Amino acid sequence: PVSVKLEDYTPYPFEIDSVSLDFSLELEATRVRTKMSVRRVRPGEFVLDGEGLTLNDISIDGSPLQVSDYKIADNKLTIADVPDTFTLETDVTINPKANTALSGLYVSAGRFCSQCEATGFRRITYWPDRPDVMSRFHVRIDADKATYPILLSNGTPGKAGDLPGGRHFAEWDDPHPKPSYLFALCAGDYDVWRDSFTTMNGDHVDLGVYVDKGQADRAEWAMESLKASMKWDEERFGRAYDLGVFNIVAVRDFNFGAMENKGLNIFNSAYVLASPDSATDADFEAIESIVGHEYFHNWTGNRITCRDWFQLCLKEGLTVFRDQEFSSDLRSRPVQRIKDVMRLRARQFAEDGGPLAHPVRPQAYGSIDNLYTATVYEKGAELIRALTVLIGDDAFNKGMQIYFDEYDGTASTIEDFYSCFEKASGKDLSQFRLWYAQAGTPEVTVVEEWDEAKSELTLTLSQKTPPTPKQDKKKPVPIPLRAALLDGKGGHVEAEGWQDGETVIVLDKAEKTVKVNLSKGSARPLLSINREFSAPVRVRRDLDKAGLLKLAAAETDPFNIWDCFQSLAKTEIFRLLDEPQSPPDDALVSAMADAVRLNESDPAFAALLTVLPDVGELFQDREPADPAGLDSARKRLRKAFAEALAGDITRILEQPSPTPFKPSAEQAGTRALRGAMIGLTGALGTPEAASQLKSHFDSASNMTESLACLRSLIPLPGKARDEAIETFYARWKDNPLVIDKWFAVQAGQGTAEDARRLSEHPDFDMSNPNRVRSVAAAFSMTNLAAFHAPDGKGHEVIADIIQRADKLNPALAARLLTSFEQWKKLEPKARASAKTVLERLQEAGLSKNAMDIVTRALD
Numbered sequence: 057p058v059s060v061k062l063e064d065y066t067p068y069p070f071e072i073d074s075v076s077l078d079f080s081l082e083l084e085a086t087r088v089r090t091k092m093s094v095r096r097v098r099p100g101e102f103v104l105d106g107e108g109l110t111l112n113d114i115s116i117d118g119s120p121l122q123v124s125d126y127k128i129a130d131n132k133l134t135i136a137d138v139p140d141t142f143t144l145e146t147d148v149t150i151n152p153k154a155n156t157a158l159s160g161l162y163v164s165a166g167r168f169c170s171q172c173e174a175t176g177f178r179r180i181t182y183w184p185d186r187p188d189v190m191s192r193f194h195v196r197i198d199a200d201k202a203t204y205p206i207l208l209s210n211g212t213p214g215k216a217g218d219l220p221g222g223r224h225f226a227e228w229d230d231p232h233p234k235p236s237y238l239f240a241l242c243a244g245d246y247d248v249w250r251d252s253f254t255t256m257n258g259d260h261v262d263l264g265v266y267v268d269k270g271q272a273d274r275a276e277w278a279m280e281s282l283k284a285s286m287k288w289d290e291e292r293f294g295r296a297y298d299l300g301v302f303n304i305v306a307v308r309d310f311n312f313g314a315m316e317n318k319g320l321n322i323f324n325s326a327y328v329l330a331s332p333d334s335a336t337d338a339d340f341e342a343i344e345s346i347v348g349h350e351y352f353h354n355w356t357g358n359r360i361t362c363r364d365w366f367q368l369c370l371k372e373g374l375t376v377f378r379d380q381e382f383s384s385d386l387r388s389r390p391v392q393r394i395k396d397v398m399r400l401r402a403r404q405f406a407e408d409g410g411p412l413a414h415p416v417r418p419q420a421y422g423s424i425d426n427l428y429t430a431t432v433y434e435k436g437a438e439l440i441r442a443l444t445v446l447i448g449d450d451a452f453n454k455g456m457q458i459y460f461d462e463y464d465g466t467a468s469t470i471e472d473f474y475s476c477f478e479k480a481s482g483k484d485l486s487q488f489r490l491w492y493a494q495a496g497t498p499e500v501t502v503v504e505e506w507d508e509a510k511s512e513l514t515l516t517l518s519q520k521t522p523p524t525p526k527q528d529k530k531k532p533v534p535i536p537l538r539a540a541l542l543d544g545k546g547g548h549v550e551a552e553g554w555q556d557g558e559t560v561i562v563l564d565k566a567e568k569t570v571k572v573n574l575s576k577g578s579a580r581p582l583l584s585i586n587r588e589f590s591a592p593v594r595v596r597r598d599l600d601k602a603g604l605l606k607l608a609a610a611e612t613d614p615f616n617i618w619d620c621f622q623s624l625a626k627t628e629i630f631r632l633l634d635e636p637q638s639p640p641d642d643a644l645v646s647a648m649a650d651a652v653r654l655n656e657s658d659p660a661f662a663a664l665l666t667v668l669p670d671v672g673e674l675f676q677d678r679e680p681a682d683p684a685g686l687d688s689a690r691k692r693l694r695k696a697f698a699e700a701l702a703g704d705i706t707r708i709l710e711q712p713s714p715t716p717f718k719p720s721a722e723q724a725g726t727r728a729l730r731g732a733m734i735g736l737t738g739a740l741g742t743p744e745a746a747s748q749l750k751s752h753f754d755s756a757s758n759m760t761e762s763l764a765c766l767r768s769l770i771p772l773p774g775k776a777r778d779e780a781i782e783t784f785y786a787r788w789k790d791n792p793l794v795i796d797k798w799f800a801v802q803a804g805q806g807t808a809e810d811a812r813r814l815s816e817h818p819d820f821d822m823s824n825p826n827r828v829r830s831v832a833a834a835f836s837m838t839n840l841a842a843f844h845a846p847d848g849k850g851h852e853v854i855a856d857i858i859q860r861a862d863k864l865n866p867a868l869a870a871r872l873l874t875s876f877e878q879w880k881k882l883e884p885k886a887r888a889s890a891k892t893v894l895e896r897l898q899e900a901g902l903s904k905n906a907m908d909i910v911t912r913a914l915d
């Protein structure tokens with residue numbers, strides 16, 4: 057496969073100061089007339105990108121070009137001889153209705169919408185479709201007025217009016233130069249939830265959230281989240297919004313979460329629409345965080361954009377960091393941290409340990425769509441967080457302001473970004489930047505030695521990053537480890553050079569020894585390390601069960617308390633896997649239960665203490681991995697855990713759910729613990745448990761609990777389960793977002809046959825990514841025991857869906873294919889089946905995006 061290389065970057069030879077786009081919207085034949093003012097700034101050819109366009113006319117400075125004046129080949133239009141300054145006009149026709157890839161201009165529910173990142177704009181018109189070409193966009197849209205009463209694009213509205221033949225037009229102007237990937241257009245009939253915001257500079261901003269007819273009130277939470285985001289970015293980073301209008305449009309057919317187009321964010325409707333009866337707390341939380349994320353891109357991504365797609369983490373890692381901070385400030389910081397790390401370990405650590413591993417800033421890629429990964433996003437965010445620990449909050453904040461001041465309006469690089477923190481901190485960050493170039497999760501080993509006579513603790517820390525594809529040798533990276541000395545009584549022990557018993561140890565060599573001197577006669581302290589998960593590494597310590605339990609009791613960092621129990625649970629699950637006859641360790645189980653009780657006053661945190669590491673995470677530590685064995689060992693531990701908490705489950709669930717419903721963090725915390733108890737009820741697996749779940753299901757007053765009951769009932773065959781599946785469907789059949797959940801809970805816990813049956817359900821829709829994911833991703837990414845079953849049936853059902861999806865939507869198919877990424881770690885039968893399926897797909901021939909994943913996975 058052809059690959060693009062970072063080292064091959066060359067700047068574009070021309071600047072295009074402004075462009076006018078004129079759209080005449082028709083479902084199957086939309087006319088796009090483009091007029092750009094071009095100026096040569098360096099030597100080089102004039103080449104534009106264009107894909108699937110029918111060229112009607114092309115002229116330079118008003119003179120039509122002859123066919124011999126230009127060349128169209130390989131999705132590029134090249135004009136050999138151009139003046140140094142000229143106006144290029146093109147006229148093309150596109151077919152939005154036939155656009156099932158959902159990239160470029162397409163139709164969803166009869167309305168037009170667009171998705172241009174990364175390379176969708178070239179499917180709209182000829183243009184240098186690369187992020188370092190920034191231009192001022194003027195847009196005119198005309199369309200049938202009755203069908204498309206609302207016409208939206210970036211920036212602020214200009215002229216609008218009626219046209220003959222029942223048509224009308226609207227103009228939009230975006231004064232901020234932007235790359236083409238931030239262009240957006242939406243047209244159709246919507247209901248709007250409107251509000252406004254006054255910036256810290258006193259500027260008025262009109263806000264609108266555009267949704268399906270009759271659903272405006274379901275946009276309220278998205279609007280509240282938007283206003284909160286605007287305020288937070290002002291307070292935390294001093295960044296105000298810079299246009300008089302900010303719109304969000306909800307679209308049912310969308311390839312991912314949302315898109316930060318300048319002034320016109322387009323969202324997957326799953327991350328906009330929410331009502332108390334139909335959305336879970338997780339939905340409310342996700343909406344808040346994604347609305348924040350896209351809004352924060354206005355500064356980190358839009359005003360300062362990326363020079364090329366290798367710098368994707370410059371906007372994504374940084375913006376994920378910003379949205380994580382936003383959620384931490386609005387909700388609970390430790391709870392947010394734990395959730396972020398769970399996600400990182402489940403998705404990014406897995407990616408980093410498999411054939412698709414790549415650096416946060418890769419040196420080459422085959423298909424840009426496949427670079428929107430957990431590594432670029434989540435590890436990218438962790439690196440910013442690690443930077444804050446390394447240089448301190450003050451230098452970090454100062455560096456961010458330097459970045460905003462110096463790079464506003466530019467297309468930048470990671471080097472540019474880091475130069476700001478070098479200035480702010482006075483530190484050389486070149487070694488830190490290695491983090492961006494090396495794939496793989498570093499492993500840190502900590503060895504402690506206590507010298508009683510000297511009251512001295514010696515820490516020997518070492519690091520090692522395992523080899524990853526095309527990167528055998530790794531260099532040491534600077535790993536900032538927050539550390540504390542615990543006294544075992546809930547406090548810290550003072551040591552020379554540590555503040556209040558805390559410090560940051562920077563492990564920047566392969567091995568480092570740290571001497572900790574305590575006052576004479578001190579008792580040996582317990583070491584708390586990588587507090588708050590200050591660095592994205594795996595920590596190996598020589599602690600047995602008793603040691604970990606003691607540490608958990610002494611810990612003062614909530615993240616580490618949770619993590620101690622994760623380690624304990626993991627070790628126990630592995631033991632249960634190896635000793636199928638042996639019961640779960642009572643003492644451990646009761647310590648886990650005690651921890652839940654002890655933290656009940658912080659219910660969101662207590663709920664997290666009930667979550668055992670999932671199979672995907674477990675099998676990263678077990679090669680060859682036996683997902684079914686791990687799943688059943690995990691279930692045995694979970695059952696014992698539920699039995700230990702039986703009294704608490706009843707007590708907690710007997711209390712009424714908070715009313716009236718509010719999506720607040722406080723109420724969500726209460727419901728999270730209730731949801732956890734519902735989950736544990738299911739783990740008991742008894743007929744009584746099933747009937748309790750059913751009656752709780754019948755009376756649940758909110759989606760969080762209703763769905764938790766349904767989820768818990770799925771693995772418990774019987775009447776209660778079947779009725780719950782049916783009632784839920786009947787109640788929600790007209791709400792596609794809820795029906796997505798209905799598919800997902802079943803696929804997420806069923807067999808391959810269930811997944812096949814669901815994919816044949818009349819409501820299954822291959823052209824809707826949410827629905828496809830609700831079966832295929834729920835099955836292949838969250839139900840590993842069934843997906844990787846040794847009979848290979850799970851692999852087959854997913855391969856079939858992928859093959860069908862790929863014909864319509866390559867980006868979707870490629871994403872689903874990543875579920876095979878761990879195949880080499882599997883036990884021999886599943887491994888062989890995965891290999892056969894991947895090879896079959898490869899031979900059958902797939903899209904470029906899908907092929908890129910298959911080839912790398914098999915490599």
Ligand code: B3K
Binds near residue numbers: 174
């Ligand atoms: N920037 C978009 C993602 C675009 C994905 C293109 N394949 C959403 C986001 O990260 O905010």
Ligand code: ZN
Binds near residue numbers: 349353371372375
């Ligand atoms: Zn983003």
